[in-house]
Amino acid sequence: MDNIKRGWLHHHNTQIVRREIKEYDYFFKTIIIGDGGVGKTAILIRFSRKGFTEDDLLYPSGVPFIPEDVEIETPKGDSILSKLLIWDTGGQENFGPIRTTWYRAVNGALLVFDLTMKSTFKNLPKWVKKLRENVKEPLSILLVGNKKDLGDLRKVNQQEAIDFAKIINAQYIETSAKTGENVVDTFEALTMVMITYFKPEFSEELKTFKKL
Ligand SMILES: Nc1nc2c(ncn2[C@@H]2O[C@H](COP(=O)(O)OP(=O)(O)O)[C@@H](O)[C@H]2O)c(=O)[nH]1
Ligand SMILES: [Mg+2]
Numbered sequence: 001m002d003n004i005k006r007g008w009l010h011h012h013n014t015q016i017v018r019r020e021i022k023e024y025d026y027f028f029k030t031i032i033i034g035d036g037g038v039g040k041t042a043i044l045i046r047f048s049r050k051g052f053t054e055d056d057l058l059y060p061s062g063v064p065f066i067p068e069d070v071e072i073e074t075p076k077g078d079s080i081l082s083k084l085l086i087w088d089t090g091g092q093e094n095f096g097p098i099r100t101t102w103y104r105a106v107n108g109a110l111l112v113f114d115l116t117m118k119s120t121f122k123n124l125p126k127w128v129k130k131l132r133e134n135v136k137e138p139l140s141i142l143l144v145g146n147k148k149d150l151g152d153l154r155k156v157n158q159q160e161a162i163d164f165a166k167i168i169n170a171q172y173i174e175t176s177a178k179t180g181e182n183v184v185d186t187f188e189a190l191t192m193v194m195i196t197y198f199k200p201e202f203s204e205e206l207k208t209f210k211k212l
Contacts, residue, residue, distance in 0.1 A: 023081070024069075024081050024082060024083045025080045025081050025082060025195075026080070026081075026082040026083070026191075026194070026195060026198070027082070027083045027085070028082055028083070028084050028085070028107040028108055028191065028194050029085050029087070029102070029105055029106045029107050029108075030084050030085065030086050030087070030106065030107060030108040030109065030110070030190065030194075031086070031087045031089055031103070031106050031108075031109050031110070032044060032086065032087070032088055032089060032109070032110045032112060033089050033109055033110070033111055033112070033127050033130075033131070034110075034111055034112035034113055034120065034123075034124075034127060034144075035113065035114070035117075035119070035120040035123050036090075037114065037117075037120075038112045038113055038114040038117070038120050038146055038147075039112060039114065039146040039147060039175075039177045040088055040089070040090060040110075040112050041088055041090050042146075042177035042178070043110070043112065043144070043146060043175060043177045043183055043186070044066055044086060044088050045177075046177045046180055046183045047068065047183050047184065047186075047187055048066050048068055066085075066086045066088065067083060067084070067085050067086075068083075068084045068086060068187065069081065069082070069083055069084075070082045070083075070084055070187055070188055070191045072188060072191060072192060072195070074202075080195060082191050082194075082195070084108075084187065084191065087102065087106075103131075103134040103135055104134065104135060104136040104137070105136065105137055106131075106135050106137060106139065107137055107138075107139070107140060107194050107197075108139065108140040108141070108142070108190045108191075108193065108194045109131055109135075109139060109140070109141050109142070110142050110144050110186065110190060111124060111127055111128065111131075111141050111142065111143050111144065111168075111170070112144045112146050113143075113144070113145060113146070113156070114145075114146055114147050115145045115146065115147050115148060115150070115154050115155065115156050115174065116147050116150050116153040116154060116155055117155060118155045118156060121155075121156045121160075121161070121164075124143075124164060124168075128141070128168050138197055140170075140190065140193040140194045140196075140197055141168060141169070141170040142170060142171055142172075142173060142186065142189055142190040142193060143161065143164065143165040143168070143170045143171070143172045143173070144172075144173055144174075144175055144186055145158075145161050145172070145173070145174040145175070146174075146175050146176065146177060147176060147177075147178070148174045148175055148176040148179075148181060148182070149176040149178045149179050149181070158174070161174075171189060171193060173185065173186050173189055
């Protein structure tokens with residue numbers, strides 16, 4: 001008993017805790033918005049479980065908040081660890097007022113449309129308006145054209161999407177939740193943009209980041 005000194009125990013425990021709990025550089029609240037059916041839930045499920053079946057999509061509001069770690073390796077070799085709490089806004093696909101205060105503190109949004117359905121692209125300004133009216137924090141937006149795998153059915157060309165992204169000061173990326181193409185990149189890109197807001201010196205690195 002004598003040799004178990006309080007100080008030592010305390011110190012020892014602290015060290016164990018430090019080793020087990022990840023230390024995050026950033027915590028970001030993020031949302032996925034866009035018309036119903038564009039693939040918001042599919043993108044999120046693909047990202048969090050690295051795959052999805054049609055059955056998963058039947059319960060889009062089952063787990064509305066998904067926590068995910070995103071680790072960014074900078075070109076200089078540094079590693080930045082962020083925790084994203086991602087809200088799948090399924091079932092709230094209208095442009096009316098928002099009843100939750102959660103929106104206010106959102107840092108980043110994936111604004112998703114369906115490359116094969118023009119109306120989902122035409123509705124984007126309404127989504128942007130809804131975001132800007134409700135989000136109180138500085139907001140990073142990544143524009144996402146989903147269902148890239150359905151190449152033949154494409155109704156929105158890349159240039160018009162890029163042009164719209166410029167207008168809303170967002171980066172643009174095309175994804176397929178079905179094949180997984182660019183899904184991880186989408187979350188990494190949004191994280192990069194959010195980090196850049198807090199760390200302006202990061203913008204040079206952002207320019208060199210993969211497909212952006
Ligand atoms: N071909 C294809 N289908 C997709 C893709 N993403 C989603 N879907 C399908 O589109 C439908 C709507 O997807 P869902 O994630 O529920 O859309 P949400 O309403 O925006 O959440 C589902 O039948 C999905 O399987 C994709 O990238 N490619
Ligand atoms: Mg959904």
